[in-house]
Amino acid sequence: MMVKLLPLFFITCMAGPLIGAILPDKKNPAVIAFTGAVSSLILLWLSGSLLLSGRTFVEPLWYLAPFGKLVIEIDRISALFLFICGLVFFPVSIFSAGYMKQYIGKYSLKSFNLFFHLLFASVVLILIAGDIFLFFIAWEAMSILCYLLVNYEHEDDEKTRSGFLMLAMSEAGTIAALLAFITIANGHGDIAFAALRSDASALGHIARWAVFLLSFFGFGVKAGLIPVSSWIPFADPASPRNISAILSGVILNLGIYGIVRINMDILPISFVGPGLIMLIMGTVSALVGILYATPERDMKKMLAHSSIENMGITIAGLGAGFIFASSGQPALAGIAFIAAFYHMANHSIYKGLLFLGAGAIDCRAGGCHNMDRLGGLIKKMPWTSLFFLTGALSIAGMPPFNGFVSEWLTLQSLLQCSVLSSKAIKIVFVLCGAGLALTAALAVTCFVKAFGMSFLGMARSKQAENAVEADKTMTVSMGILAALCLLLGILPTYVIPVMDHVTQPYVHQSVTDELVPPFFTVGTGNNKFPKAFVSDFHALGAQIGANELPGRGLVIMHRGAARNPVIFAMSPSYSVVMLILLLSGAFVVVRLFTKGRALVRKPAWSGGIRKLIPDITYTATGFSNPVRVIFATIFRPITISDPRETVSEHFRSAIKRDRKEVHLVDRLLGKPLFRGGRYIADLLAKMHSGSVNAYAAYVIMSLLIVLAIQIWW
Amino acid sequence: MTKWVVKGLKTGIKTTGYPGIHETAEGVSPGRPGVSGIEGTEDFKSIAESCPADALTSTKDGISLEQRRCIDCFRCSRLAQNRITRDDGYEWADFTAAGKPLGPAFTRSVHIRIVDAGACAACLSEIKLMASPYYNVHRLGLFITPTPRMADVLMVAGPLTEHMRLSLEKTFEAMPTPKVVIAVGTCALSGGVFGPSFAAQGGIGKTMPVDVEIPGCPPPPLAIIHGLLLASGKFRKQKDGGAL
Numbered sequence: 001m002m003v004k005l006l007p008l009f010f011i012t013c014m015a016g017p018l019i020g021a022i023l024p025d026k027k028n029p030a031v032i033a034f035t036g037a038v039s040s041l042i043l044l045w046l047s048g049s050l051l052l053s054g055r056t057f058v059e060p061l062w063y064l065a066p067f068g069k070l071v072i073e074i075d076r077i078s079a080l081f082l083f084i085c086g087l088v089f090f091p092v093s094i095f096s097a098g099y100m101k102q103y104i105g106k107y108s109l110k111s112f113n114l115f116f117h118l119l120f121a122s123v124v125l126i127l128i129a130g131d132i133f134l135f136f137i138a139w140e141a142m143s144i145l146c147y148l149l150v151n152y153e154h155e156d157d158e159k160t161r162s163g164f165l166m167l168a169m170s171e172a173g174t175i176a177a178l179l180a181f182i183t184i185a186n187g188h189g190d191i192a193f194a195a196l197r198s199d200a201s202a203l204g205h206i207a208r209w210a211v212f213l214l215s216f217f218g219f220g221v222k223a224g225l226i227p228v229s230s231w232i233p234f235a236d237p238a239s240p241r242n243i244s245a246i247l248s249g250v251i252l253n254l255g256i257y258g259i260v261r262i263n264m265d266i267l268p269i270s271f272v273g274p275g276l277i278m279l280i281m282g283t284v285s286a287l288v289g290i291l292y293a294t295p296e297r298d299m300k301k302m303l304a305h306s307s308i309e310n311m312g313i314t315i316a317g318l319g320a321g322f323i324f325a326s327s328g329q330p331a332l333a334g335i336a337f338i339a340a341f342y343h344m345a346n347h348s349i350y351k352g353l354l355f356l357g358a359g360a361i362d363c364r365a366g367g368c369h370n371m372d373r374l375g376g377l378i379k380k381m382p383w384t385s386l387f388f389l390t391g392a393l394s395i396a397g398m399p400p401f402n403g404f405v406s407e408w409l410t411l412q413s414l415l416q417c418s419v420l421s422s423k424a425i426k427i428v429f430v431l432c433g434a435g436l437a438l439t440a441a442l443a444v445t446c447f448v449k450a451f452g453m454s455f456l457g458m459a460r461s462k463q464a465e466n467a468v469e470a471d472k473t474m475t476v477s478m479g480i481l482a483a484l485c486l487l488l489g490i491l492p493t494y495v496i497p498v499m500d501h502v503t504q505p506y507v508h509q510s511v512t513d514e515l516v517p518p519f520f521t522v523g524t525g526n527n528k529f530p531k532a533f534v535s536d537f538h539a540l541g542a543q544i545g546a547n548e549l550p551g552r553g554l555v556i557m558h559r560g561a562a563r564n565p566v567i568f569a570m571s572p573s574y575s576v577v578m579l580i581l582l583l584s585g586a587f588v589v590v591r592l593f594t595k596g597r598a599l600v601r602k603p604a605w606s607g608g609i610r611k612l613i614p615d616i617t618y619t620a621t622g623f624s625n626p627v628r629v630i631f632a633t634i635f636r637p638i639t640i641s642d643p644r645e646t647v648s649e650h651f652r653s654a655i656k657r658d659r660k661e662v663h664l665v666d667r668l669l670g671k672p673l674f675r676g677g678r679y680i681a682d683l684l685a686k687m688h689s690g691s692v693n694a695y696a697a698y699v700i701m702s703l704l705i706v707l708a709i710q711i712w713w
Numbered sequence: 714m715t716k717w718v719v720k721g722l723k724t725g726i727k728t729t730g731y732p733g734i735h736e737t738a739e740g741v742s743p744g745r746p747g748v749s750g751i752e753g754t755e756d757f758k759s760i761a762e763s764c765p766a767d768a769l770t771s772t773k774d775g776i777s778l779e780q781r782r783c784i785d786c787f788r789c790s791r792l793a794q795n796r797i798t799r800d801d802g803y804e805w806a807d808f809t810a811a812g813k814p815l816g817p818a819f820t821r822s823v824h825i826r827i828v829d830a831g832a833c834a835a836c837l838s839e840i841k842l843m844a845s846p847y848y849n850v851h852r853l854g855l856f857i858t859p860t861p862r863m864a865d866v867l868m869v870a871g872p873l874t875e876h877m878r879l880s881l882e883k884t885f886e887a888m889p890t891p892k893v894v895i896a897v898g899t900c901a902l903s904g905g906v907f908g909p910s911f912a913a914q915g916g917i918g919k920t921m922p923v924d925v926e927i928p929g930c931p932p933p934p935l936a937i938i939h940g941l942l943l944a945s946g947k948f949r950k951q952k953d954g955g956a957l
Contacts, residue, residue, distance in 0.1 A: 600889075600890075602886060602887055605860060605861060605862055605887045606883075608879075608880035608881075608883045608884050608887075609880070610879060610880075
């Protein structure tokens with residue numbers, strides 16, 4: 001049994017810090033890379049086999065006196081999240097070997113080694129926990145380890161502050177989530193998830209709403225949901241880049257896992273309301289995330305805002321799925337859930353890749369991460385550029401990379417709202433679809449800027465000019481993630497059945513046939529595929545190469561037996577083959593026609609100016625300024641003008657102008673909250689007059705009140 | 714809006730028929746001095762000296778006029794009444810000694826990059842008129858482009874001031890071959906009244922090979938179109954007008 005590997009995983013995970021403790025600090029990066037990679041490979045093997053077999057593995061551990069039995073439970077949902085976790089940890093571990101070298105002598109690498117492996121173990125423990133106690137112990141451990149790793153460069157006060165913000169928000173979310181679990185348990189003693197499932201069916205309508213809201217906003221803190229995700233734009237940039245990749249690629253998923261675990265598994269949502277809230281909040285998160293990412297000039301902050309955007313798309317997809325499921329559309333629900341999980345997996349991979357790319361730049365361009373100061377890196381760091389470009393294309397949703405498949409599926413499933421009966425819900429779907437489409441468009445702008453301004457053009461600073469290619473370990477790890485981006489993009493027909501496995505227990509239906517129908521092998525006697533339907537496709541040429549091609553190649557949404565059954569269809573795997581054929585064909589044809597011609601290379605046309613200097617080239621701020629201007633009502637920038645008058649009133653020696661932006665959430669939600677809190681504090685402060693007599697009176701009054709309660713209650 | 718449509722329909726086509734039909738409308742050419750018929754032994758010397766641009770030279774048996782230097786001030790014709798004739802044509806462009814047209818591939822579409830090399834704006838004003846509805850060069854497949862990368866023809870006006878020399882050289886360098894340089898106006902041909910000086914080169918011919926010269930101060934739009942047709946290879950010779 002594959003699960004025997006689980007103890008092996010924890011042993012390798014713990015071996016890392018132990019070996020590291022013996023060896024000197026200098027050797028620690030290599031240890032992290034080795035043990036991290038080995039344990040993630042074990043995890044991938046374990047979760048992959050469970051994911052494919054679809055078995056649920058339950059193992060009681062031991063009895064803990066006041067709480068009950070501790071249980072390990074790995075079902076398909078856990079296996080999927082474990083697999084994604086392994087996919088991110090594997091390259092990040094390898095990346096650390098090169099990346100962490102810059103900290104030698106500055107910060108303790110032994111402690112990093114310990115925290116890194118402990119975080120890995122705690123994340124896995126969260127995902128395999130089968131009862132509330134184990135889940136929350138692991139969750140707390142994860143939160144604290146995240147804080148320790150975000151605050152790794154602890155000599156920088158800014159980073160410590162970001163770490164504390166993250167820890168505070170995360171703890172508030174944990175309390176809400178814990179309350180959700182307690183509401184489900186409803187006073188029953190058993191804390192295992194299996195017992196909770198049976199308890200949950202007895203809950204009333206209000207309790208169900210409470211569970212949903214608590215779990216959604218509680219886990220939403222970790223998932224990057226917009227009103228409660230203020231920590232992401234601070235914590236992600238503050239941490240070392242490999243930890244940023246983990247935060248965005250793994251920790252955010254844990255929030256989704258919490259939401260999914262409660263609302264799909266323990267207490268399945270059975271009415272439309274929660275789905276609507278998820279859909280709307282997801283769309284708002286996506287829009288706000290990308291709106292703040294696009295004009296951002298700090299690469300790390302931009303990536304952090306973009307994480308909020310991608311998590312928003314995932315949550316919107318989940319919301320659409322819940323709505324379809326509770327309106328009696330299991331097939332569409334399955335498709336929406338698949339799209340959401342697919343997008344989450346994609347986000348983990350490409351955001352990990354982009355953060356590692358940012359780390360490689362950070363490491364090799366002298367700590368420069370301001371895109372206005374970068375530029376021209378494609379000549380200095382060709383491999384990093386190639387992989388960053390892959391990541392940027394994926395996140396911008398360009399075929400044949402993975403972002404395209406999942407964003408496209410999400411939008412298509414939203415478009416299927418016409419089957420719903422309620423007009424109001426239809427309107428919400430259409431508006432959210434439009435919002436997500438705008439998000440996708442802005443994402444393209446954002447990442448054209450990110451790649452174009454950082455890697456193309458001229459170097460705008462000394463650091464960028466002196467950049468050198470990253471270590472082998474760094475480029476190889478980015479290469480692994482880039483290859484995954486491409487694979488998930490061109491092989492959706494193999495990924496979708498696996499995702500379908502995960503959603504099946506909730507929607508009670510497999511949608512593999514609805515999404516990736518087996519045209520080649522379908523027989524005549526199949527109910528789902530009548531003869532006319534199949535022959536329609538054969539007429540289109542779907543049968544070509546039936547015996548040569550390895551498997552299903554077409555992602556297609558169809559209405560089964562109806563006339564004109566196809567709603568949409570795409571085939572990334574075939575189109576990538578066609579793309580390669582056409583491109584190489586075009587290349588050969590052009591070569592044939594221009595064989596005799598001499599090639600003359602001339603410098604780039606720069607408008608005939610005397611000398612092109614980097615200062616006058618286009619910057620990231622300039623590129624994204626239209627977005628800033630168009631959405632000025634949302635950004636509400638405050639211009640700070642600081643004229644310094646030294647000679648006299650009439651001669652200003654320097655005028656300093658700056659722009660300050662308060663994040664939408666802080667402006668709309670944070671400010672009133674703080675103001676209210678302050679108002680209450682001011683009221684309470686009036687009691688503290690400073691006179692001893694007054695305090696004596698308070699003591700006597702409270703004594704009297706306590707006595708009164710004791711007597712008359 | 715309907716008024717415009719009706720008015721437009723009533724007005725009909727006003728665009729010139731050149732080069733298919735020889736344009737004879739009034740005002741299409743400002744005219745330029747001609748020297749035919751000046752003979753005899755009068756005080757040619759004083760007439761020649763009156764020319765501010767040194768375009769006139771007195772010879773043994775008359776006077777010669779160099780159109781590349783003439784600034785069309787007609788001072789000479791005022792001095793020597795009825796002696797200096799007036800040329801009211803416009804097909805004034807001609808190839809230089811080394812000038813060659815673009816070639817057969819360019820007879821239908823030519824892209825032009827215009828550079829102001831210190832012109833007084835008169836030539837540029839005439840160049841601008843080429844694109845107006847009356848002349849409408851687009852019907853001939855002539856297009857003005859903002860980048861030299863896509864240009865086949867480099868059209869330069871002005872005496873080439875020092876400040877524009879490097880830019881013009883860079884523009885010429887940036888153009889793909891085959892390329893043709895057209896010098897528009899007296900200044901671009903010979904420096905005009907500015908001549909070679911500390912601030913100007915005195916014509917662009919000293920910096921780059923000019924293929925087609927369009928004299929005139931400024932040359933009218935039809936003369937410029939004639940020069941472009943020569944450069945594109947639609948006209949084989951200078952006096953080939955009217956045969957497309």
